[in-house]
Amino acid sequence: MIKACIFDLDGVIVFTDRYHYLGWKKLADEEGWKFDESLNHQLRGVSRMQSLQIILDHNSLDVSDDQKAEFADRKNRYYQELLDDISNDDLYPGAVEFVQRVRDRGIATALGSSSKNADRVLTALSIKDLFDAVVTGHDLTRTKPDPQIFQLCNEGLGNLPVTECVVFEDAESGIAAALAAGMHAVGVGDADQLPNADQVIKEYSEINLDQLLANGRVR
Ligand code: B16
Ligand code: MG
Numbered sequence: 001m002i003k004a005c006i007f008d009l010d011g012v013i014v015f016t017d018r019y020h021y022l023g024w025k026k027l028a029d030e031e032g033w034k035f036d037e038s039l040n041h042q043l044r045g046v047s048r049m050q051s052l053q054i055i056l057d058h059n060s061l062d063v064s065d066d067q068k069a070e071f072a073d074r075k076n077r078y079y080q081e082l083l084d085d086i087s088n089d090d091l092y093p094g095a096v097e098f099v100q101r102v103r104d105r106g107i108a109t110a111l112g113s114s115s116k117n118a119d120r121v122l123t124a125l126s127i128k129d130l131f132d133a134v135v136t137g138h139d140l141t142r143t144k145p146d147p148q149i150f151q152l153c154n155e156g157l158g159n160l161p162v163t164e165c166v167v168f169e170d171a172e173s174g175i176a177a178a179l180a181a182g183m184h185a186v187g188v189g190d191a192d193q194l195p196n197a198d199q200v201i202k203e204y205s206e207i208n209l210d211q212l213l214a215n216g217r218v219r
Contacts, residue, residue, distance in 0.1 A: 011170030045171025
């Protein structure tokens with residue numbers, strides 16, 4: 001029986017993954033770097049500095065730590081400017097309703113996001129109370145695919161058996177982190193971009209909740 005559902009934020013609860021992309025794109029355009037949607041996919045779930053490193057490596061660039069900090073700060077500024085206008089229209093359709101349905105069944109919920117801006121997003125959309133535990137980029141010493149993030153979520157829920165936890169993730173690195181933690185891993189998005197997920201959904205309406213709670217399978 002499943003006792004906890006753990007959700008990633010960007011790309012799972014809210015479409016802020018689009019704003020991360022636009023922030024990096026603006027920086028890349030200003031600097032004349034190559035950057036596209038396919039490279040962006042590799043940044044999902046990955047920390048800000050690691051994301052920058054992936055973009056720099058893709059462009060064969062070697063820069064000082066000070067310069068890296070300036071690039072990362074600039075991208076974060078652009079991202080936060082986009083967050084200023086965030087609204088319920090940015091919510092993944094059916095996500096909030098699904099989390100609420102899970103809670104109504106007495107199942108614990110947690111949010112695990114690599115983002116240091118996660119709290120800001122949760123507060124802006126008034127959805128923080130949907131989660132019994134919240135772990136963000138500020139709490140982590142290791143990022144996905146390391147399982148630390150989901151282990152900390154589980155700690156916040158009172159350390160349930162890992163096989164009774166399901167993680168919802170849009171990032172390959174996040175699915176890998178969930179599996180490394182020994183949890184079930186449901187991909188959210190395109191199945192061909194999440195080959196390591198146990199199962200993938202595109203819409204929350206695809207989930208058979210009774211089935212999920214019985215054995216961790218969405219259908
Ligand atoms: P920040 P998630 C991740 O959030 C994003 O997927 C990833 O693209 C981003 O680089 C990372 O957060 C760090 O975000 O720059 O705001 O600290 O998907 O784990 O909710
Ligand atoms: Mg994500």
